[in-house]
Amino acid sequence: MSYISTLFPAYAEIFLLCMIGVIMIADLLLPSQTRTVTYLLTQVTLLGCSLITVATHVNGVEYLFTNMFVDDLMSDVLKLLTYLAVSMMLVYSRSYLIVRGLFTGEFLSLTLTSTLGMMVMISASNLVTLYIGLEVLALSMYALVALQRDSSVATESAMKYFILGAMASGFLLYGMSMIYGGTGSLDVRTISSVIQAGQGNDMLLVFGLAFLVAGLAFKLGAVPFHMWVPDVYHGAPTAMTLFIGSAPKLAAFAFVMRILVESLQPLMIHWAGMLAVLAVLSMGVGNITAIAQTNIKRMFAYSTIAHMGFLLLGVLSGSLDGYSSAMFYAVIYVLMTLGGFGMIMLLSREGFEADNLNDFKGLNQRSPWLAFMMLLLMFSMAGVPPTVGFYAKFAVLNAALQAGHLPLVIAAVIFSLIGAFYYLRIVKLMYFYAPESHEKVYMQPDSTLLISINGLAVLMLGIMPNTLMAICAASVQQSLLLP
Amino acid sequence: MIFGYPLLSVVIWLPIIFGVLVLATGNDRNAPLARIIALVGAVLSFLVTLPLYTDFDRMTSAMQFVEMKNWITQFNIHYHLGVDGISMLLILLNAFFTVIVVIAGWKVIEKRVAQYMACFLVMSGLINGVFAALDAVLFYVFWEAMLIPMFLIIGVWGGPNRVYAALKFFLYTLLGSLLMLVALLYLYFQSGSFEILDYHQLPLGMTAQILIFIAFFMAFAVKVPMFPVHTWLPDAHVEAPTGGSVVLAAIMLKVGAYGFLRFSMPIAPDASHELAWLMVTLSLIAVVYIGLVALTQSDMKKLVAYSSISHMGFVTLGMFIFNAYGMEGALLQMISHGFVSGALFLCIGVMYDRVHSRQIVDYGGVANTMPVFAAFFMLFAMANSGLPGTSGFVGEFMVILGAVKVNFWYGFAAATTLVFGAAYTLWMYKRVVFGAIANDHVRHLHDIGAREKLVMAVLAITVLVMGLYPLPLSEIMHASVNDLLVHMARSKI
Secondary structure, eight states: HHHHHHTTHHHHHHHHHHHHOOOOOOOOHOGGGHHHHHHHHHHHHHHHHHEEEEEEESOOOOETTTTTTEHHHHHHHHHHHHHHHHHHHHHHHHHHHHHOOOOOOHHHHHHHHHHHHHHHHHBBBBBHHHHHHHHHHHHHHHHHHHTTTOOOOHHHHHHHHHHHHHHHHHHHHHHHHHHHHHHHHBBBBHHHHHHHTTSSSHHHHHHOOOOHHHHHHHHHTTTTOOTTHHHHHHHHHHHHHHHSSSSHHHHHHHHHHHIIIIIIGGGGHHHHHHHHHHHHHHHHHHHHHHHTOOBBBHHHHHHHHHHHHHHHHHHHSSHHHHHHHHHHHHHHHHHHHHHHHHHHHOOOOBOOOOOOOGGGTTTTHHHHHHHHHHHHHHHHHOTTSSHHHHHHHHHHHHHHHTTTTTTHHHHHHHHHHHHHHHHHHHHHHHHSSSSSSSOOOOHHHHHHHHHHHHHHHHHHHHHOHHHHHHHHHHHHHHHHHOO | OOOOOOOHHHHHHHHHHHHHHHHOOOOOGGHHHHHHHHHHHHHHHHHHHHHHHHTOOOOOOOOOEEEEEEEGGGGGGEEEEOOHHHHHHHHHHHHHHHHHHHHHHTTOOSHHHHHHHHHHHHHHHHHHHHHHBBBHHHHHHHHHHHHHHHHHHHHHSTTTHHHHHHHHHHHHHHHHHHHHHHHHHHHHHHHHHHHHHHHOOOOOHHHHHHHHHHHHHHHHHHHHHHHTTHHHHHHHHSSSSSHHHHHHIIIIIHHHHHHIIIIIIIHHHHHHHTTTTHHHHHHIIIIIHHHHHHHHHHHHHHHHHHHHHHHHHHHHHHHHHTTTEEEEHHHHHHHHHHHHHHHHHHHHHHHHHHHHHOOOOOOOOOOHHHHHHHHHHHHHHHHHHHHTTOOOHHHHHHHHHHHHOOOOHHHHHHHHHHHHHHHHHHHHHHHHHHHSOOOOHTTTTOOOHHHHHHHHHHHHHHHHHHHHHOOHHHHHHHHHHHHHHHHSSSSOO
């Protein structure tokens, strides 16, 4: 068997890396009017990646590169969803970016490099691999946010994003070095078994853990490490906001799983408490501050913070149910965020950003269909059945209650009630008020089709959530129970 | 299953499918088509509920027309439907009122007709789902989902202060519902199942029962609504369009009372007994105090809204005195109040469509210009004040009878409603309908047309028949009520 064929679990990553090179070169050679070619090539690349991921899927867990890289059901599922999210992001943002002159080759190749970063993160089984993946993702993201060079707001938010992101990476590295010092290993499974055997240095480990959790909280945007989120979401071009807010959260979920659960599960008693504080603060601050926002991108930023609190609530339950509910939550969150920001871009025109709450006034009279899709998305974010957002919250609350966190559950319930208020406000603006301008909404055929699929998916998954829930449960189960 | 098709699923999904069809007719250019599809949908949806009545086995208290399928296997959640003597009647009531509402909104609603009709049809299906669901999560999904169309109905087609009222309505109800969700999750934790019928048999300690009872109480008391969480109702009623008020009064309030019967009482019987004093007190406050509040209202819709709260106080009173008179009286009162308050809101709607005012002072002498209408209005006003021979009397009388058996003073306090109810209803009627013609608006009124007459006549006949011969109704609920009372008498600790 040749060396190449032993690499099959990483074929998707290798293919993507080659294609990034191809796309970069092709973009240099092709005139800028034919950017559609590279755009389509990017989409084809993502499609190719998904085919490869499906084709190289094997039952069980495969390790590669001396246990640096892992391929299991969870990584495959998360990668497929990542491709999907990135591809949807590209469809939503194409016309938005063309109008603003941002639809460049760099945009496409940076999108793909960040996708590569996410894939590495998802498949990492060593702290170094995790870190490399994270940095590939983060550096591409900084560049994407700064892509709009002539906008001072975007540049400022790129700067903030970069500085705070770098600091978070520093935290993570510091924490990782402590863990290495405490256990003598960087391998996720080895760390776990060393601690389990009681051979680790507890003080060092907990010290390192605190830094790791702080770094993770930075990346997720959990309170009190959330300051960058609203500014970056607000300042970045909406396409980039959509990107930051969507697929990377799947990778971040994988990151939490690999570090906290797979390697530091024995320290759960310590990290569960830290996460509980983060979760309650995130839900509280996120939901309450969101009420005061008039800019919808800022509002979504705070709502993301609140959603991350919910996700952490699932993780800290510390059971299979809890992890699978957190994964389900992450997937659903990504789906809703794509739709929400997609709608902002759909309503934006040349020289006009539909990112003010008032821009949604009377949408029902301008375009009943879009208003209905937004209604579904908003009710889903608020967690009102029959939309799928309810089941995401339901699964998380159930897991937390089973784990005996009744006070946290009650807090979560109260904060979701507060959260419902500002989601309802958007519905209220769309349906109960007259529009400020009667200008017809220009509906791009591709993004209109996608938003319809997106909105209806939120409803259909809400009526039949069984399959997706089962997939999440199976993925988590497989990657945790097998040695 | 009956005739080889799943009857309850049809009852739930047929109106929803028609709702989507109506929505598909698009904008107001196709309004006539939307109206016709809506009417066909509503009538068909009513007709398919009739086998529930004709094929109902009156001898058993077990669930009938049961359907059961796996839904979310991971959490052991099923698509489980079934009705007993309590829920079946409420489904019929709901399906009936959907027809009424579609007809009542025929001409009045002119903007976004398709959306209006679709909201009511979808909501009708969802409410049927609430009454038929035997799985707690399924119940919860229907329960929450029905808020969405109502939220839109109040907010889009309502009065001047509609936005405030819609938000208040939604958030109030959501608060209660979320606490109920926590209780349901706890019950799942205890029993490993989301079957409502399993919960009925689940042994629970006193503390757990009391906490569960309070969580359910928050959800259902808001819906009923009981004093002191009733304040959303007058706002919602006043701002909602006529159809919205009718459905709110006739159906939505019953959902709360139904919740007490299906969840609170059988799941936490000991806590129900323990906290009965609280429930009785709150009910009596609603009956007496809210009755007095109704007396001072100058807005007709507000007056009927307060009268609804007062009448629903009778329902909760009847339930929490734990005897057959009280319970059956409460159920009859629920059905009767559905018809009577629905009819009163329609009457007010008829006047509002012509004069565009709900203030009592803007009327006077309506009988001179609208004699037919005045006659119908009179009948419904009498029924609302509990005149013997109308449906309003039967339920109230039975509840008072039951209350006296438990404690004379309960019965005494409840009986004051016969005075206050008559006072506020008839006084309003007198000021609006009798006397000399008060102003030009009233002078130019034209009497109700054929469409309105039809609606009023159907309601009037029902109110009279129920008042004179309530046996067919009480016979259906008999087995289920007895079973519930026997169940309630056994301790679960």
